[in-house]
Amino acid sequence: MADILHVGIDLGTSRSAISASNGERFVVDSFVGWPLDMVARKVLKRDVLIGHEAVANRTMLDLHRPLERGLLKEGSDKDVEAVRELLLHLLRLVGVNGQNDAANVRAVVGVPAASLRTNKQYLRNSMKGIVDSLLIVSEPFAVAYGLDALLHTMIIDIGAGTTDFCVMKGRYPTEEDQRTLTIAGDSIDTQLLKLIEERYPQANVTVFMVRDWKEKHSFVGEPQSQVVVTAPVKGVPTEIDITNEMHAACETILPPVIETMIDLLARVEPEFQERVRTNIILSGGGGLIRGLPEALEGALKGVGGGKVRYMEDPVFVGSDGGLALAIDAPEGDWEKLTA
DSSP: TTOOOEEEEEESSEEEEEEEESOEEEESOOEEEEEESSHHHHHHHSSSSEEEHHTTGGGGEEEEOOOOTEEEOSOOHHHHHHHHHHHHHHHHOOOOOOHHHTTTTTEHHHHHHHHOOOOHHHHHHHHBBBBBBEEEEEEHHHHHHHHTTEEEEEOOOOSSOOOOEEESOOOOOOGGGEEEOOOOOHHHHHHHHHHHHHHHBBBBOOHHHHHHHHHHBSSSOSSSSEEEEEETTTTEEEEOOOOHHHHHHHHHTTTHHHHHHHHHHHTTTTTGGGHHHOOOEEEEEGGGGTTTHHHHHHGGGGGGGEEEEOOOOOOTHHOOOOOOOHHHHHGGGOEEEEO
C-alpha cells in the first residue's frame, strides 16, 4: 500500500488544515472567492482565489465562507462549489493533482460532533472524484486520536463555528458521548463587534478586524493588561481601549461550556468520573483564550475538582489526528467513493 496517500483534513468554519502521510501539512483560511466582473478578473488574473488571498482581495470578489457553524451550507450551489474548491486546493497543496492521483488518496475528514446525516451526505458528494476512500469522524474524536487520549478523557474543541465535546471511553464515541454548541469563536466576534460599535459609534470597524483583535488579545477573568487597538475614527487612525468589551464578549462562552462540560461528566460511569475530570483537554483556536483553563477548573471545584490543559499549537491537532486515524483504520472502515 506504499502508493496510497493518507490524509487527515480538519474542515473548519474559519480555517481548514490538512496533514498528509508524505509529511506535508498546510492550513488555509476557509474562504473562496470568484472575481465579481471582467475588471476584477483582469486585475486578479485568476478565476478563483482561496484562503488569505481571497480575504485580502474581498472587495473584488464574490466571497464565500462555505462552512457555516462547521457544516456545509445547504441550498447554495455556490457554497457547494466553494467547499469543493477548498478541498481540491488542500489536496493540491500536499501533491494531489487530478483524477489519477485521487484514485490513490484515502481521507479522514473531521466534522462537528452533532453534524447531521444530511450534511455528511453533502460532504460525501463534495469529495467524489477528489479522493478514493473517505472516513468522516467527529473533530474532537480526531483530536483525541492524534493525542492518544483515548480513555477517560474529555476533549473540548472550540472552533469558529462550533464548540465540540467528546468523552473518550476507549472506543469509537457514540452520540451520547458527544455534544456540539454553536457558541464559539464566531459568536464572540459578533458580540465583540456589537459592543465596540455601541461604545465607539464613530469608529469604522469590520468583523475581520475584530477577529484579528480577538485572536491576539482574548481573555476571560482578570485582564493581564489593557487591550488597546487602532481603528479609523472619522477616517483618522485612532487608538481605542476595548478591554471591557473583549472581556464581556469572551465570557459569553463560559456558561454554556461549563454547563455542557458538567452535564457530560455527570453521565460518565461514577467510578471513572474523577479520571475524566482530571484529564480535560482544550483544543481549537478558542482553547487559547487566556484564563479559560483556570475558569473551567474553577467551575469543576463544585463537583470534586479537576484539571484542564490546553494545546499550545492547535492548528494541526485535528488534521494530525485524522492522519493517524487514516493510517490505522482497517479496510472495512473506509467508504469507497465513485466519481
